Amino acid sequence: MTGFSTARQYMVDGQVRPSDVTDDRILEAMLTVPREVFVPASKQALAYLDLDLDVTEGGADRRCLIKPALLAKMLQAAEIKATDRVLLVGCATGYAAAIVARFAAEVSATESDPALAGKASAVFVQLGIQNVTVKTAAAADGDAAGAPYDVIVLNGATEIIPTGLFGQLQEGGRLVGVFGLTPPPRATIVTRSHGDFGHRELFDATAPVLPGLERVPAFVF
Numbered sequence: 057m058t059g060f061s062t063a064r065q066y067m068v069d070g071q072v073r074p075s076d077v078t079d080d081r082i083l084e085a086m087l088t089v090p091r092e093v094f095v096p097a098s099k100q101a102l103a104y105l106d107l108d109l110d111v112t113e114g115g116a117d118r119r120c121l122i123k124p125a126l127l128a129k130m131l132q133a134a135e136i137k138a139t140d141r142v143l144l145v146g147c148a149t150g151y152a153a154a155i156v157a158r159f160a161a162e163v164s165a166t167e168s169d170p171a172l173a174g175k176a177s178a179v180f181v182q183l184g185i186q187n188v189t190v191k192t193a194a195a196a197d198g199d200a201a202g203a204p205y206d207v208i209v210l211n212g213a214t215e216i217i218p219t220g221l222f223g224q225l226q227e228g229g230r231l232v233g234v235f236g237l238t239p240p241p242r243a244t245i246v247t248r249s250h251g252d253f254g255h256r257e258l259f260d261a262t263a264p265v266l267p268g269l270e271r272v273p274a275f276v277f
Contacts, residue, residue: 060090060092060100060103060104063092063103063104064086064087064090064091064104065087066104067086067091067104067124068083068086068087071106071123071124071125072086072124072125072128074125075125075128075129076129077125077128077129077132078132079128079131079132081158081159082128082131082132082155082159083128084158085155085158085159086124086128086155088158089151089154089155089158089183090183091103091104091121091124091151092104093179093182093183094111094121094148094149094150094151094154094176094179095109095111095121095149096111096113098113099111104124106123106124106125107123108120108121108122108123108263108264109121111148111149111172112169112172117168117169117267118264119146119148119167119169119172119264119267120148120212120263120264121148121149121151121152121211122152122211122212122263122264123263126234126243126261126263127152127155127211129243129258129259129261130209130232130233130234130243130258131155131156131209131232133232133243133245133258134207134209134230134232134245135230136156136159136160136206136207137160137206138159138160138161139161139206140160140161140206140207141160141161141162141163141164141202141205141206141207142156142160142162142163142164142205142206142207142208142209143163143164143165143166143198143199143202143203143205143207143208143209143221143224144156144163144164144165144166144208144209144211145166145195145198145208145209145210145211145221145233145266146166146167146168146195146210146211146212146266146267147165147166147167147172147173147176147190147211148167148169148172148176148211149172149175149176149179150165150175150176150177150179150180150188150190152209152211153165153176153180153188153190154179154180154183154185154188156209157185157187157188160187160207161187162187162188163187163188163189164188164189164191164199164202164205165188165189165190165191166190166191166192166193166194166195166197166198166199167190167191167192167193168192168193168194168195168266168267168268169192170192173190173191173192176190177190194267194268195210195212195214195218195266195267195268195269196218196220196221196268196269197220198220198221198224199224200220200224203223203224203225203226204224204225204226204227204229205224205225205226205229206226206228206229206230207229207230207231207232208221208224208225208229208230208231208232209231209232209233210231210232210233210234210266210269211266212233212234212263212264212265212266212269213233213234213235213236213241213262213263213264213265213266213269214233214234214235214236214237214265214266214269215236215237215265215269215270215271216237216269216270216271216272217237218231218269222246222248222253225246225248225253226248227248227249227250228247228248228249229247229248230245230246230247230248231245231246232244232245232246232258234261234262234263235255235257236265236271237271240260241260241261241262241263242257242258242259242260242261243257243258243259243260243261244256244257244258245258
């Protein structure tokens with residue numbers, strides 16, 4: 057095994073499996089997709105560590121690949137089927153979208169930073185991934201043109217209720233992400249049923265807040 061393939065094995069065995077992730081499709085995807093190609097060359101040695109890995113090189117907004125175990129747990133909770141169309145919000149350089157693409161029918165990925173969106177598209181071409189499309193869009197906007205979606209995944213946290221994204225779920229659709237509306241933040245799944253939206257908290261979790269989904273500061277007299 058190469059150094060990176062060994063690191064992938066350690067990531068799955070040491071981080072993902074111990075987090076009660078048992079979906080073989082997710083485990084296989086994380087053993088297969090080379091996370092190191094989604095990060096700057098200067099940070100590839102960090103690619104398989106248990107951290108939110110910043111993939112920006114300067115710029116105002118920090119953009120990350122969220123922790124592997126957190127991503128895996130959220131994807132398992134979303135129960136993505138082979139026929140599902142998935143919207144991946146805030147894809148950064150595309151790692152989470154590449155994982156989902158291994159077992160979903162179609163993935164639409166959005167990213168607010170045009171440079172990162174371009175990087176994601178280039179990596180998908182490099183890896184021969186053909187069922188992912190990338191668009192430059194604000195996290196809160198999602199991709200209304202492609203809606204409705206079976207599953208929406210936030211590649212990060214939100215501090216506000218993303219009502220615009222809720223509206224892009226089809227009946228029975230699920231949105232999963234880290235909700236930091238009140239402390240402590242928790243991974244949460246939102247399900248659309250009969251025009252209403254049910255929330256179920258999954259587990260405590262932290263992740264970088266996606267740009268545009270930050271809490272609006274309260275006015276203080």
